Amino acid sequence: MCTCITDFLTYETTKSVVVKSWTIGIINRVVQLLIITYFVGWVFLNEKAYQVRDTAIESSVMTKVKGFGIYNNRVMDVLLIYVVLVKIVHKLNNCPGWNLEFTCTQDSNCSKYVNKPGDYGILTGRCVSFNTTMKMCEIKGWCPAEIDTIKTTPMMEVENFTIFIKNSIRFPMFNYTKGNFLPTISSDYIKKCNFDMVNNTYCPIFKVGDVVRYAQQNFTKLADKGGIIGIKIGWLCDLDKSDDCNPSYSFTRLDAMSQKNAVSPGYNFRFAKYYKMENGTDYRTLVKAYAIRFDVLVNGNAGKFNMIPTLINMVAAFTSVGVGTVLCDIILLNFLKGAEQYKAKKFEEVKRTTFLLVLYNNTVYKMYIIYI
Amino acid sequence: MCTCITDFLTYETTKSVVVKSWTIGIINRVVQLLIITYFVGWVFLNEKAYQVRDTAIESSVMTKVKGFGIYNNRVMDVLLIYVVLVKIVHKLNNCPGWNLEFTCTQDSNCSKYVNKPGDYGILTGRCVSFNTTMKMCEIKGWCPAEIDTIKTTPMMEVENFTIFIKNSIRFPMFNYTKGNFLPTISSDYIKKCNFDMVNNTYCPIFKVGDVVRYAQQNFTKLADKGGIIGIKIGWLCDLDKSDDCNPSYSFTRLDAMSQKNAVSPGYNFRFAKYYKMENGTDYRTLVKAYAIRFDVLVNGNAGKFNMIPTLINMVAAFTSVGVGTVLCDIILLNFLKGAEQYKAKKFEEVKRTTFLLVLYNNTVYKMYIIYI
């Protein structure tokens, strides 16, 4: 029993060979210093490994656009500023189709299309005159058909519109809340101020022209075909310092592929408003518009000192300091003066051994002898 | 002083026992080979540990739906294709309520509800005739009340509608942009092509019927009650290879629970349009519609070779190679032939020791003797 406990309580420590050589000693200490510098400088100070980090940022964004000619001033994360390209009034009726694939000479050409959906209506199966020279299959739908080739009037005055962004964030791990403008600002300040990347990052009013410029886009080209601009609000907060939680804005064009291809060169859409007149006829106004769309994207994380990651990284640092011995051993056993002697000292071969029993002073001693 | 420096510059290396046994040697090298194979094969090649990875993908999505009968062709990330189930015209007026809990026989039954909101109006407190046999508490609201039991006409022609998806992504760490169709495609190609999972993944035009089929849904059942389909665009890019950044599409039904329960079996909603007639009366058209909603979800990451993760993982690999000695030591000291001898060689017990001083050739030598 006692032997069991003694066996359980034995402690093994590795045997070491001590080398008193200035060369290898200096190399060893230099390598250890590099490792410690890496941990202190990079891991602890730069990567802030002594902090616990909250990446689950909660964010709410409220936006307003102000400027004359705003049609739909909705308050969502995605703003749409659009200009009407063409507005056409349609009447729900029977009329000749428009698509060149529906040309015909007589009703039998159209009968195969009966009740199949086309772009603007369901085909009736009859062939009717489109103009003096051409006949088309008749559709029951919104007449006349849409025409795509009216020149746009770019939305120049949009450049002076202003966007108000109110972003409120919270880090739930620390119950810390902040907003993108100071609670102390006054109504007058808000009415007059303008966001500036260099001088004034605390004003939440952005001029559309400025935002487009910060995203390195030419406003005229962007307004011509439309596009999507991203307003990124990044929050990198260090809660150990008293005032180190501020938003940093960056602006980028999100639909970069629009600039490279001719098929879908920008951002446009259609919508229709439907009316019923007194006599019961259905009308609709079809609007095709180009738009600049602004997506507000919020991300961020916050860190605060915590004992657990600090301890874990300190243990990792101390453990890593010993990694240098791999390099030092290679130098010691191969390149240093007296390497052979060190090698002999470090490595013991297991060979056949004998021992002599020697009687001395009435005690028996065991003397180990190594074969050559 | 000099002793201090010498002490600081000592170097300790562990003493090793060298075993020249083919058995344990082969086991050792096999274990090391397995560890190296794991690192090279899995960590470096499969997991691409030599690359730095950017997971903060920036994405913009623009969608269009084309097909006759599209009521609201909005251009958002979430498309709604709906079909009208029932359209009811209401007039703002006083009329009998509808909900069976508001049955009454006289005004006093209704007086407790006065000015409390019901489903379709505020109760006036009076009890009026609903039909020849029943009386209900009167509401001031939108009359007549909504009726829920009209059979739907499923939206069969929706199967042929087409969805155009333009997705532009950017990896900010590498300033790399790409889109889901090639910039060289022509207008004609776009007008005719159709997305196909096998043959044609570069066409951004998707037929609704195809999308529903790829999501393993039956179109008739889905159209009957509505549902939500997710179109997932995944970007896994390896920027070290010249053409390895392409979107991979997958389609799934997001509201799986709709299929399993009877209470809320799909996706439907109501909206109302409000009118004022010439005589000043308020009217509304209440529309209840079923819809198929398409959510476009974009995710992805990109990797590119970088020296720092490569070095860190190489150091981890080299350090891990030594882990095999744990297993080899167990075999060496317990199962190998001659295990006792190895054990004796490996472990030195600390026992009482004496030394003999021996005079030889005018120099004193210290000879250590170990007790049995």
Place this chain on the structure above:
Amino acid sequence: MCTCITDFLTYETTKSVVVKSWTIGIINRVVQLLIITYFVGWVFLNEKAYQVRDTAIESSVMTKVKGFGIYNNRVMDVLLIYVVLVKIVHKLNNCPGWNLEFTCTQDSNCSKYVNKPGDYGILTGRCVSFNTTMKMCEIKGWCPAEIDTIKTTPMMEVENFTIFIKNSIRFPMFNYTKGNFLPTISSDYIKKCNFDMVNNTYCPIFKVGDVVRYAQQNFTKLADKGGIIGIKIGWLCDLDKSDDCNPSYSFTRLDAMSQKNAVSPGYNFRFAKYYKMENGTDYRTLVKAYAIRFDVLVNGNAGKFNMIPTLINMVAAFTSVGVGTVLCDIILLNFLKGAEQYKAKKFEEVKRTTFLLVLYNNTVYKMYIIYI
């Protein structure tokens, strides 16, 4: 050749010094026990390191709001319940401007503003009478101009509105789907039940007043200026247990900064509906409304047993058990009784050595002697 193979197949194991001391033995085993307890208790049981984790949750949310006076019952992830603050009818016409910065005495004061956009129209350059005492620059736009100072009627009855949330989630790695209410619930139950944080978390019907109260907000104050409430649905699933995948709801006010500042104290927006009258004049109804907006935020992850993370963490555990020797060595070599002897045993200095060649029994033996 054979020597090469033999050299390649040598195995090195570190030499160890065995200390049979109860003190250091107990300290060693206690430290090892602490390390094992940390791994078993924290890493394996608490952090579930034996599981592979899927964080890419797919979620779809469908919401409905019910209650009298709902104007726009859209079915999106973001609900807007708003109350109309003021409704003004405008006519597109020429009229005096409203903004005090456009006061004037004669046309020349206004000529500098010609064709520049103001808040409600483009200035014509003429100076016209605003009232008996004041003249303003004329605008061509929506007249009369908006007035901001009408008292609101808070939306008290909104407190009893109900929100129905249907959330369906899927973990693609395990192809596991779940919803926030049981598929077995009946229509009657849904019509009557009400969500309760304590007693009834399986009813998907939420009273607006309850949600606001759970978010620790005062309904009257919130309704007065509007605000944004977050409904967070968290899914932490352990798929090794049979019924451990349930949603946990939390409610929070997302626009905390609204409460602290006077400039933008809540959540309000404007929209306009446009009409054309029979005589061709354009009219619009401008509505300014305060709203409570509800954002539904879904997140979560699921874990399931997997051999790979189990093995990796077991290897890490075993490797870490040896870290305790750093502390034990410090105690052994500095503080324990007999420390000097242990130090002498553990460290071997490399010094000049000589050996004696001894002839015994016709075999030559090498006897190493260490200098003092």
